Amino acid sequence: MGTTLREIFKAIEENKLVLPDFQREFVWEIEKQKRLLASLLVKLPIGSFLILEGERGMFPAKKVCYVSEYINLNEVKEECGYILDGQQRISTLCSAFKDYGNDIEKIYKNLRYRWFLRIKPQDGEEDIFGWTRLKFNGLDKYEPEQVIDFIECKKINEREKNKWFHPKYKMELLENDEMNKRLNEIAEKAAEEYFVPLYSIWQYTAHDKDQDLHRQVLYKIAEKRRDELKADMKDGKIKPEDILSNINPLIRQYIESGLEEKINDAWASLVARWVESVASYLENLFDTEINLIKLDKDQMPRAISVFESINEGGTQLSVYDLVVAKAATPDLISLTNRIKEIVITKIDISDALWGNNIGSKPTNWQANRIGLIEDNNISKFFKNQYLNLLSLYSNVKYGNVDELKVELIKKSKQLSIERDKINTNTEKVVRALIKAAAFLHFRCGVIGVTNIPYDLMILPIAYVFIHDDEFQYNSFKVWDDRKSLNKIEYWYWASLFGGAYRERQNEQCIRDIVTLYKWIFEKDNEEINKYFKRYYDRILEEEGYSNLQVLLREDPIHDTIPKAIEKAILQYIISLQPLDFKPDKDIYITAWDIAENKIQVNIHHICPLASGKDIKIGQSTKAIREKKDHILNSPLNMTYISKEANNAIKEMDLRIYLEKINQLARHEHLMPDINMHSEYRGEEAFFKEFLKKRYEKLKDCIKRELNRLLT
Known part of the structure; x- marks a missing residue:
């Protein structure tokens, strides 16, 4: 059954088309949203929508796009449609073409953007909006791939309300005259970037012809381009008839006769026609035919089967x-x-x-x-x-x-x-x-x-x-x-x-x-x-998985350490609630303090990667970090410490920073007892021996704890 996008938007505003509470969250990323908008702009089909025709109170219901904006049952029409499939597409279109104003903070995070069309082509791009000569012929001859790069969006963050595209930009200006100045300023700034806002189009077509921000921006872009064309014509770079002959075939005669009023009328008509052609094309998108699949309210069980059928077909519910x-x-x-x-x-x-x-x-x-x-x-x-x-x-x-x-x-x-x-x-x-x-x-x-x-x-x-x-x-x-x-x-x-x-x-x-x-x-x-x-x-003996040969990256068959073991070693150390390396504070590293952001931690390389400069292979810290199979990147060389402690010691030599940290902290992070002054040689062989001893200490600690758990 066919309907128009305009009718769908109206039904949403009148609470005749709602999201049943069981619907999934909005999950589409920006690229998917862009692709849908590109298809609509070039007038390709955008798929069918599955609607369950119901009545008020059949399900708790939310407004389209909103995270938790539940609809008062008294506001829902006696008969209303529940969106079963198509939420991602309907929400994308609503967020692109409607102005949510201060409500933008109530809608899904992935929808908190304002959408624009970039009118001026960049180098190498086709001039799809006819900006060069201010002549627009529509977008329905293009493919979505040719249009998608002209679709732009700007993310709305509370902390960036000083940006011209933010709904709260200069909202303190509440008087009508001041508000008009604000809108004019926004139009000026949008035109500077050649960005035509899509979010004013629905309000203009459905409610308030004064809310024509997209048209204001188009006029400013066109007037700027008109002045550039006039300058090019004066310099002889282009001929008048190349630009204005479609507006008035007699333009050459007017110029030769010096009829300024006729010439100015032609320029004004050029601007007005281009603005009207682009604006009308965008506004008429709401007349796009949309296919609706409707199920009667008694067909809810069948709706679940349709859900499954859609899942098989690739929508991936x-x-x-x-x-x-x-x-x-x-x-x-x-x-x-x-x-x-x-x-x-x-x-x-x-x-x-x-x-x-x-x-x-x-x-x-x-x-x-x-x-x-x-x-x-x-x-x-x-x-x-x-x-x-x-x-x-x-x-x-x-x-x-x-x-x-x-x-x-x-x-x-x-x-x-x-x-x-x-x-x-x-x-x-x-x-x-x-x-x-x-x-x-x-x-x-x-x-x-x-x-x-x-x-x-x-x-x-x-x-x-x-x-x-x-x-x-x-x-x-x-x-x-x-x-x-x-x-x-x-x-x-x-x-x-x-x-x-x-x-x-x-x-x-x-x-x-x-x-x-x-x-x-x-x-x-x-x-x-x-x-x-x-x-x-x-425990730590499973061949090819957790044994010492694997952890030291010496296994000729298994050349990578399983991520599970890396995670396991780090979380086991945290489970011991070890003392931090910061010498002047008694801070214990716990999973719950990290999760609640009471302490910020880094994964610390016990033998610092800076020590790699002393290894006989001459690699820099960066090179060692990127070389995942290097011995210093073994999880045996890792532990969690506070970000503060890590920043304080990360560039220090192993001998120096070990002298600075608490002996108890060394013990609780399962670092081997070793006399750095007598045993440290700054060679790869030393680091291997160091990590072997930590491996033995780790294995011994785990087994002793497990034995204690059963006593």
Whole structure:
């Protein structure tokens, strides 16, 4: 069914076309937005829109483009359309052609731009707007690729409201006369850059003909070009008829007869015609035919099938988007917003979680601090693990772990979860993931979820924590039981450093969910003890993965150090809460202080790269840093210290800065005991020996801690 872009914009303004609360966030990056605008400008089809025809109150609804601007049900027409597919395109077009003014801070971050067309071509570009001779023939003969470079945008930041394109530019000028001066100044500045604003076009065509900023700018650009053409004509570079003959065929006679009034009229007509032709072309874009696919309100189940069909076709709605849509009901806010509410709710930190923690100990905590929510959107990591755990919990009765299979964390099983189970089980699943994230944060030195060496390692922990909500009246809570938490930590370090997840991670994850659950909730048995002992014995000994040969980059087959091991070593050091290298302050490096930005840290090379100048290969610090396979770039040579400490010592020789830092700090960062005055030689062989000793100290420390966890 066809409609026009104008009718779509009107329906949005009148709340006849809204976003159902279950819709996904706006995610398009600038390049995708540009490509859509380019297609519209050259009058190519921009795709179909899927609309569910409904009625007021069928779903909680938001305004198009807004992050959380919910529509009062009384403001929604009795009949309204819910946008099921096309949100990214509709939002892009609205943000480009409408002026959101001060509301620009309420719309999605990726939409906080003002859009323009650059009229003057640069060297080598085709003159698509006819600026050279002030003659415009439309854009519908061009391809999007020929137009896209003329589309410009400027990002709107609160701190840059002194820029002419900012909605708050000189907003203190509230009187009409002053406001007119402000608009004229904006038009002048836009014309200086040859930027015609798109964001005034909708207001001009739909509401207020006085809001014609784009036309004002076009006039100023045209008048400037007219003066340039006059000068070129006077200098004999161009002939009058080359420019003005289309305006008046008698122009040559007027010039020869000195009829200035007729000549000036011709110039004025040239400017006016060009402005009108460009402005009308842009304003008439709202008459573009748009194809709407409409579903009756009784066809909501079919809408989900259409969602899936669109996903197959390449629009790439995620599995999460489809599950959110499937969960939508009139009496509940969207699944995404329910998840957000749980994530931002503070949880109490149990005493058992602290283990041997020293220093600051927060009593409560918000999970969004470590990246479960980014820019008001649920992070990709959290969406994926939510779906995995939701599927495991919804498809097999909790506790029947022997029935858990790898297939349960595949797309087909996630999409088959019934609506009621999605809505009923989400809170338990999210709370369990939050507790697992807290455990990794406070016990295991994970600063943010992107630092987890293997994403799936959060699932065995989270599955265990579901117990606390599943059996909420049971006196035993994993969250409050130090012995259980110690077992989880033992599993985590042994599996991570022992190479359990280096291959077939999905299968390993399910196997660990089963085994860890039984280890905590069933009596110990010899098989489980052997299972964990196997990885304990491989800690920093797994060939091709975590052994010394790999870490020193001496393995002839495995020439790269796995990122997981690099992350693991750094986070293990943080889990020890080591003293910082700043000698005049007792600052402990903790994951929670880093996450809350109470301390800024850098990855510090213990043997400074500046020492590379003393190595017999004559490489500079920069060269060594870029040479990833250099021994000094091994994670054995890395630790986190404060940015302040790093700046103070980064250029110092190893001997000098080691004398300045606290002996306790050296010990807590697992640096080997070594007499720098007697043993330092400034050669590659010395650094290798230094890192070997740190490797032994690291391995010994991990194993001693794991043994302590089980006592």
